[in-house]
Amino acid sequence: xxxxxxxxxxxxxxxxxxxxxxxxxxxxxxxxxxxxxxxxxxxxxxxxxxxxxxxxxxxxxxxxxxxxxxxxxxxxxxxxxxxxxxxxxxxxxxxxxxxxxxxxxxxxxxxxxxxxxxxxxxxxxxxxxxxxxxxxxxxxxxxxxxxxxxxxxxxxxxxxxxxxxxxxxxxxxxxxxxxxxxxxxxxxxxxxxxxxxxxxxxxxxxxxxxxxxxxxxxxxxxxxxxxxxxxxxxxxxxxxxxxxxxxxxxxxxxxxxxxxxxxxxxxxxxxxxxxxxxxxxxxxxxxxxxxxxxxxxxxxxxxxxxxxxxxxxxxxxxxxxxxxxxxxxxxxxxxxxxxxxxxxxxxxxxxxxxxx
Amino acid sequence: xxxxxxxxxxxxxxxxxxxxxxxxxxxxxxxxxxxxxxxxxxxxxxxxxxxxxxxxxxxxxxxxxxxxxxxxxxxxxxxxxxxxxxxxxxxxxxxxxxxxxxxxxxxxxxxxxxxxxxxxxxxxxxxxxxxxxxxxxxxxxxxxxxxxxxxxxxxxxxxxxxxxxxxxxxxxxxxxxxxxxxxxxxxxxxxxxxxxxxxxxxxxxxxxxxxxxxxxxxxxxxxxxxxxxxxxxxxxxxxxxxxxxxxxx
Amino acid sequence: xxxxxxxxxxxxxxxxxxxxxxxxxxxxxxxxxxxxxxxxxxxxxxxxxxxxxxxxxxxxxxxxxxxxxxxxxxxxxxxxxxxxxxxxxxxxxxxxxxxxxxxxxxxxxxxxxxxxxxxxxxxxxxxxxxxxxxxxxxxxxxxxxxxxxxxxxxxxxxxxxxxxxxxxxxxxxxxxxxxxxxxxxxxxxxxxxxxxxxxxxxxxxxxxxxxxxxxxxxxxxxxxxxxxxxxxxxxxxxxxxxxxxxxxxxxxxxxxxxxxxxxxxxxxxxxxxxxxxxxxxxxxxxxxxxxxxxxxxxxxxxxxxxxxxxxxxxxxxxxxxxxxxxxxxxxxxxxxxxxxxxxxxxxxxxxxxxxxxxxxxxxxxxxxxxxxxxxxxxxxxxxxxxxxx
Numbered sequence: 001x002x003x004x005x006x007x008x009x010x011x012x013x014x015x016x017x018x019x020x021x022x023x024x025x026x027x028x029x030x031x032x033x034x035x036x037x038x039x040x041x042x043x044x045x046x047x048x049x050x051x052x053x054x055x056x057x058x059x060x061x062x063x064x065x066x067x068x069x070x071x072x073x074x075x076x077x078x079x080x081x082x083x084x085x086x087x088x089x090x091x092x093x094x095x096x097x098x099x100x101x102x103x104x105x106x107x108x109x110x111x112x113x114x115x116x117x118x119x120x121x122x123x124x125x126x127x128x129x130x131x132x133x134x135x136x137x138x139x140x141x142x143x144x145x146x147x148x149x150x151x152x153x154x155x156x157x158x159x160x161x162x163x164x165x166x167x168x169x170x171x172x173x174x175x176x177x178x179x180x181x182x183x184x185x186x187x188x189x190x191x192x193x194x195x196x197x198x199x200x201x202x203x204x205x206x207x208x209x210x211x212x213x214x215x216x217x218x219x220x221x222x223x224x225x226x227x228x229x230x231x232x233x234x235x236x237x238x239x240x241x242x243x244x245x246x247x248x249x250x251x252x253x254x255x256x257x258x259x260x261x262x263x264x265x266x267x268x269x270x271x272x273x274x275x276x277x278x279x280x281x282x283x284x285x286x287x288x289x290x291x292x293x294x295x296x297x298x299x300x301x302x303x304x305x306x307x308x309x310x311x312x313x314x315x316x317x318x319x320x321x322x323x324x325x326x327x328x329x330x331x332x333x334x335x336x337x338x339x340x341x342x343x344x345x346x347x348x349x350x351x352x353x354x355x356x
Numbered sequence: 357x358x359x360x361x362x363x364x365x366x367x368x369x370x371x372x373x374x375x376x377x378x379x380x381x382x383x384x385x386x387x388x389x390x391x392x393x394x395x396x397x398x399x400x401x402x403x404x405x406x407x408x409x410x411x412x413x414x415x416x417x418x419x420x421x422x423x424x425x426x427x428x429x430x431x432x433x434x435x436x437x438x439x440x441x442x443x444x445x446x447x448x449x450x451x452x453x454x455x456x457x458x459x460x461x462x463x464x465x466x467x468x469x470x471x472x473x474x475x476x477x478x479x480x481x482x483x484x485x486x487x488x489x490x491x492x493x494x495x496x497x498x499x500x501x502x503x504x505x506x507x508x509x510x511x512x513x514x515x516x517x518x519x520x521x522x523x524x525x526x527x528x529x530x531x532x533x534x535x536x537x538x539x540x541x542x543x544x545x546x547x548x549x550x551x552x553x554x555x556x557x558x559x560x561x562x563x564x565x566x567x568x569x570x571x572x573x574x575x576x577x578x579x580x581x582x583x584x585x586x587x588x589x590x591x592x593x594x595x596x597x598x599x600x601x602x603x604x605x
Numbered sequence: 606x607x608x609x610x611x612x613x614x615x616x617x618x619x620x621x622x623x624x625x626x627x628x629x630x631x632x633x634x635x636x637x638x639x640x641x642x643x644x645x646x647x648x649x650x651x652x653x654x655x656x657x658x659x660x661x662x663x664x665x666x667x668x669x670x671x672x673x674x675x676x677x678x679x680x681x682x683x684x685x686x687x688x689x690x691x692x693x694x695x696x697x698x699x700x701x702x703x704x705x706x707x708x709x710x711x712x713x714x715x716x717x718x719x720x721x722x723x724x725x726x727x728x729x730x731x732x733x734x735x736x737x738x739x740x741x742x743x744x745x746x747x748x749x750x751x752x753x754x755x756x757x758x759x760x761x762x763x764x765x766x767x768x769x770x771x772x773x774x775x776x777x778x779x780x781x782x783x784x785x786x787x788x789x790x791x792x793x794x795x796x797x798x799x800x801x802x803x804x805x806x807x808x809x810x811x812x813x814x815x816x817x818x819x820x821x822x823x824x825x826x827x828x829x830x831x832x833x834x835x836x837x838x839x840x841x842x843x844x845x846x847x848x849x850x851x852x853x854x855x856x857x858x859x860x861x862x863x864x865x866x867x868x869x870x871x872x873x874x875x876x877x878x879x880x881x882x883x884x885x886x887x888x889x890x891x892x893x894x895x896x897x898x899x900x901x902x903x904x905x906x907x908x909x910x911x912x913x914x915x916x917x918x919x920x921x922x923x924x925x926x927x928x929x930x931x932x933x934x935x936x937x938x939x940x941x942x943x944x945x946x947x948x949x950x951x952x953x954x955x956x957x958x959x960x961x962x963x964x965x966x967x968x969x970x971x972x973x974x975x976x977x978x979x980x981x982x983x984x985x986x987x988x989x990x991x992x993x994x
Contacts, residue, residue: 017714024713031708031715035722174624181621185628192964195971197929200943200963207947211646211956212639254413255450255509259464259516260439269463273454295731299936306734322741330730330738337729430613 046327058317071321072328075312079328082148082308091139092151095131098124099154107343114273125158144222148303150332156226156294156304161287163230168237173267175242193235199296201228206300225300233290240286244279245271281351284344288337295333305329362425364389364520364551365410370419372405372575379405381575383419389519392552394562394583397572398598403555406572407522410553411442424519440468443513447525449505451497457484457508458493461515468516476515483511487541503534507541514545521545523554557602563587571595639957648954655680661952663940665856676949683945684966690862690941691928697867698927702874709875710882720875728872733933735869740861740937749848760842760849766860767842770853777831781824788820797985858939862931870927877923881916882908914985921978925971942966 018028049066054074061068072079081092102124105111111120132151135141147155174186193201205228210218218224248271256266276283298307306329312318313325365387372380380402387393395403408414410421412428412435421428423438452460461480465471471479484490487507489500497505506526513521523542527535539561546552546565556562562569562583569586571579571594579592590596609615640650655677662672666682667689708720727735744763746753752762760767771778792813795801801809832838842852855863885908893907932943946963950956 027711027713028715031713031719035715035719179617179621182624185625189628192968195925195929195975196964196967197932197943199932199935200967203943203947204960204964208950208956208960211954212635212642214638214642249448249450251446251448251450252452255444255446255452255512256464257413258411258439258442258444258446258522259512260436260468261464262436262468265467269467270452274452277454292731295733296933298733299933306731306737310737322745323738326734326738326741330734333731333734334726334729338725341729430615432611432613432616435613 068321071318080150082303095128149308150305153304159226160229164233167234171238172241190235240282244275247278248274281348366422368420372416394566395555395570401572402575403572442520443518444522445526449509461512480515483514487511502530503537506538520551683942687942690931693863694866698870701871705875706878709879724872732869736865739864743857766855767849772833772836772840773831781827785824881912884915885911917982
C-alpha cells in the first residue's frame with residue numbers, strides 16, 4: 001500500500017486495483033477481454049458493418065456481415081402500430097407520447113398525492129383511449145380489434161394498472177381486516193392467484209370463459225384478458241401494499257381512533273399515505289414487472305408489439321432478419337424498464353438515507 | 357330532574373382477557389368530573405390496558421364501562437361518541453409524520469366535529485400556544501425534539517376539546533431534560549380543571565396535582581388513596597414494596 | 606334497523622357472512638352456469654374422459670406415450686415435462702446467478718461492470734422475447750447433415766442438440782439420479798445438522814469426500830445393472846441417413862426454454878445473491894478477520910452462511926416464479942403441463958374439469974416447493990435475535 005502515500009501514479013493505482021494478487025489479475029484480464037470482445041462485436045455488427053436503409057431491399061443485407069437494420073426501416077410502422085390504419089398512425093404515436101409524459105410526471109415528487117396521481121393517470125388514460133378510438137373531434141373510429149403493436153402493449157399495461165390498483169388496495173384492506181373470516185378468505189384468494197402462472201389466468205379469462213358464460217356475459221376478449229391481468233397484478237400489489245401498511249406503526253391508527261376519527265378517514269388520511277410511501281420502491285418494481293408481462297398477451301392471440309415484430313420478419317423477404325427485429329423490440333422494452341427500475345433503485349436509496 | 361353532576365367514568369366489575377391470560381380482574385373505578393387520578397404500578401400490571409379500555413382501544417370481555425353517561429357496549433355510535441369526548445396522549449406520541457404540526461391538530465376537528473378549516477386551525481393554534489410551541493406549527497413532527505413532539509400530541513388531543521384526558525406514560529420515552537416541559541403542561545391542564553387519568557411513574561407530579569393515586573398489580577387495583585395518605589401511609593405490602601423501589605427508600 | 610346496524614358484534618357477523626357467502630355464491634354460480642352451458646354443447650361433465658384415449662401425439666415426452674394412451678397419462682407427461690424443464694432451468698439459473706452475483710460483489714470493478722452489464726441487459730427484456738429469440742436461433746442451426754460438430758460427440762443441428770447418452774432403462778436412470786442426489790443431500794445434512802456441529806473440521810471434510818465417492822459408485826453400479834442388453838453402456842450419436850441415431854436428443858423447444866429461463870432467471874438470482882452478501886454486516890467480517898481467519902475461511906465460514914440465510918426466502922419466491930414461467934413453452938410448442946391441458950380442452954371440451962386440474966396442479970407444485978424451501982429456511986434460520994444486536 002506504499003503507492004497510496006502522496007499522489008499515486010496512474011500506473012500504481014492500476015496495479016493496486018487490478019493486479020494486486022494473481023487471482024485479481026486473472027479476473028481483471030478475463031473480465032476485460034470479455035467486455036472488450038462483446039463491445040467490439042456488438043459495435044461492429046450493429047454499426048460498422050450494418051445496413052441501415054431499406055432503399056435497396058433485403059438483397060443489400062445479404063452482402064454484409066453486420067446487422068440488417070433495413071428491416072426496421074422497412075417495417076417499423078408495422079412493429080409500432082400493427083394493423084392501425086396507415087393515415088391515422090400519428091394518433092397511435094401521439095397516444096404513446098401521452099403515456100410517456102404521464103409516466104414522467106408521476107415520477108416527480110411534486111405530484112405525489114392521491115388527487116394529482118389519480119388525475120394524471122385517469123386523464124392520461126382517457127386521452128390515450130380517445131386518441132386511439134377516435135369518434136370525437138372528427139377523428140374516424142378505429143375499433144380495438146385493429147389496435148396493435150406498441151400502442152396495444154401500452155393500452156394493456158395502462159388498463160391493467162388502472163383497474164388493478166384500486167382492486168389491490170381493496171384486497172390489502174380486506175386481508176388485514178380484524179374479522180377472521182374476511183381476512184382468511186381474502187388470504188386464500190390472494191395466495192391462490194399468486195401461485196398460478198399469469199398465462200393460465202389469461203388463458204382462463206380470454207379463451208375458456210366464453211365456453212362457460214352465456215353470450216351476454218362474455219364481453220370482448222381483450223377486456224376479459226385485461227381483467228385477468230388486472231386480477232393477477234392486484235394479488236401481487238395487494239401484498240406489497242400490505243407490507244407497506246405493516247410498516248406503519250400501530251400507534252398511528254390508535255392515535256386516530258383516540259381522536260374519534262372513523263374507519264374511512266383513518267384509512268384515507270393516516271394509513272394509506274404512509275403505507276404508499278413505504279411501498280413505493282416495491283410498487284415501481286411491480287409496475288416494471290407488469291409492463292414486461294404484457295408481452296404474454298401474444299400467446300393468447302393479441303397483436304401486441306412482439307406479435308407485430310414476428311409478423312415484421314416472418315413474411316416476405318426478411319425472414320433472415322429476426323435478430324434485428326427482436327433487438328429492436330428488446331430495446332423498446334429495455335428503454336422503459338431500465339429507466340423505471342433505475343428510478344426505483346434511486347428512490348430506495350434516497351429513502352434509506354432519509355430514514356437514518 | 358335534579359342538576360346532579362354525573363361521574364366522568366364509571367367502571368363496574370370489568371374483566372379483560374388476552375386469550376386465557378387475564379389482564380384485568382374485576383375492576384371497579386369511579387372518576388368524578390374534574391378529578392385528577394394517577395395510576396401507578398409495576399410493568400405488566402395492567403395500568404395501560406385499563407385506560408385503553410376506557411376509549412375502546414382494547415375491548416373488555418365483561419363488566420360495564422360508562423363514560424359521561426354513555427355506556428361502552430356493542431353500539432358503534434356509543435364508541436364514536438366516547439372517543440369524541442375522551443382524548444389520549446401516548447408514550448410514543450404517535451404524531452402523524454406526513455402532516456405538519458398544525459395539520460396534526462386540525463385534522464380530527466375537521467373530520468369528526470366537521471368544523472371548517474379556518475375554525476379548526478384557529479382553535480389548534482390556541483392550543484399550540486397553550487403548550488407553548490405556536491412557532492413550530494408549520495414544521496413536521498420529525499423536525500421536533502421529543503419533548504416538543506409530546507406537547508404537540510397534547511395540543512392535538514386538546515383540539516378536540518375533550519372532557520376527559522388519558523395519559524399513557526407520557527414521559528417514559530423522553531430524555532430526562534425534556535420531562536419537565538411536558539409535566540409543566542400537564543400541571544397547567546390540571547389547574548384548569550381537566551378530568552385526567554395519568555399512567556405515570558412521575559411521583560412528584562402525583563404528589564403535586566393528583567386527587568387520588570391508584571396502585572395496580574397483576575391486573576387488580578390494590579390500593580387507592582389521596583397522595584398524602586398513599587405516600588405517607590401505604591396500607592398494602594405490595595404498595596410499600598413498589599414505593600420503596602421507585603422512590604429508592 | 607339503524608340501532609341493529611350499530612351493534613358491532615351483529616355488524617361483524619353480517620359482514621363476514623355476506624363476504625364469504627358472496628364469494629362462495631360467485632364460484633358456485635360460475636360452475637353451475639358453466640355446466641349448463643357445456644351441456645347445451647353436448648359435453649357431459651365428470652372425470653370419465655380421463656380414461657379415454659386421446660387420439661393425439663405429443664412432441665416431447667420423458668415416458669412412453671402414444672395416441673392410444675388415455676388423457677390422464679398425457680397430463681402426467683405434461684407435468685413431468687414441466688418439472689423436468691423446471692429443474693434444468695432452476696439449476697442452470699442458479700449456477701449462472703451465483704457466478705454473476707459473485708462477480709457483482711467482487712472487489713474488482715471490471716468484474717463488477719461485467720456482472721452489472723449482464724444483469725441489466727437480461728433482466729430488463731421480457732422473458733418471452735428472449736424465448737422467441739433463442740428459439741429462432743436454435744431452429745436456424747444447420748440441418749443434421751451439416752450439424753455443428755463438437756469433438757464428434759456433441760452435434761448442434763436444427764433438429765436439436767445430440768449428446769452422448771447411456772443405454773440404460775428409464776427406471777435405472779431415475780434410480781441412479783435419485784441415489785446421487787440423496788448422496789448430495791446427506792452431504793448438506795452433514796455440513797449443517799446439529800449432530801455434526803462439534804466434529805473436527807478435517808474429519809468432517811474427509812467424511813464428505815467419502816460420501817461423495819460412495820454416491821458416485823452406487824450410481825454407477827445402478828446404471829450398470831440397468832444397461833440394455835447387447836449394447837455398449839455409452840451411446841454416441843451418429844449420423845444415419847437424414848438424422849442422428851443414438852445418444853440423447855435435447856429438442857430445440859426444450860433447449861430454447863432452458864436457455865432463456867437460465868439466462869433470465871440467472872440475472873434475477875444474481876441480484877438476490879448480491880443482496881444476500883450485501884446484508885452481511887462489515888462488523889461480522891472484521892470480527893472474523895480480527896481472530897485471524899484467512900480470506901477463504903472468512904468467506905466459507907462467515908460470509909457465505911450468513912448471506913445464504915438472507916437469500917433463501919427471496920430465492921424461494923424466485924424459484925416459484927421460474928417454475929411458473931415454464932408455461933411460456935406453449936409459445937414455441939414445448940409440451941409442458943399448460944400446453945397439454947389447453948390441447949386437451951380443445952380436443953375433449955371438458956373445460957371445467959381440465960381448468961380445475963390445471964389450477965390444482967400449479968397450486969400443488971408451488972405450495973410444495975414453497976413448503977420445502979420454508980422448511981429449509983426455518984432449519985437454518987438464526988435462533989433468537991442475535992443478528993440485531
